[in-house]
Amino acid sequence: MATPLLRLSVGQVLRSASAIVSRPLSGSHILRIDGCSHLKEAIRHGEGTESCDFNVGDHTWLLLCYPNGSNSKCRRHFAVYLKLVSDTEDEPVRA
Template sequence: MTTSALLSALRGAGRRQITASTVAARQATGPHVLRVDGFTRVREKAANGTAVLSSPFGVGGHDWRIMCYPNGDTEKAEGHLSLFLMHENHAKTGDATAKFKISVLDQACKPYWCRSQEEHRFVNQGWGWDKFIKLEDLDREKHLKDDCLSVLCDVTIDLGLRTDDYTAEVAAAEQLKLASPPFDLHGFALSEAIWNKQAADVMN
């Protein structure tokens, strides 16, 4: 039952002047896409232990970067793609708790290989996977078409509890959220819409 429906029921029971407030756990979610153009050339330039970085992107009042090691971040990870989420402004904002998922996309803009981290507290710069995927498992037609690697990172930040007055504006937003979308998106159109909506870096 929505808050609007609850208030309607209570007013119908005689509580005409009733007001309301809501308490909820708040989150902020944001995606970022890193595209590495000329992946073969980048691998030649970035030896084992050398990273390339996305530009900073903001989620939940914190700045983040995707850190990519095209040839692995250590000798033990050589032959793998290493991917990490970096908390860019930790020195300024302090610790942050985040859930995140990093995905290598295929040519249909769909996640091919994903890894997720639940509720990690960033007490220093970053967290991720040194052996995210074997380089030999990246297919040139499916994942590296035109020699381009696309990495998507979805970050969700816990913003804690928040209390809001239930106003007419909140009620209108609640009803809009419940309404069905005026059109459907399927197949390629959906992928294209998602792709166009997300911020992207391009590295040459």
């Protein structure tokens, strides 16, 4: 016969609590562009350049920059995209 680990007398109150706390990871990467107007002249529409790799949240990322837009609908826009570089083995990653 198993011995009870806890015996309560009449009227005794047993209190217990636990917590699971999850916080999103955050980080930042500063991309400084010196000579933006020269860059717009040097790179044609649809062509881009990229930042160096950086790490946030156990993943490696980079920024793709298209100074004259990335497609025909965005010729007057400066487009910046965040690209996941690290292998996630098909795991979804939120950014």
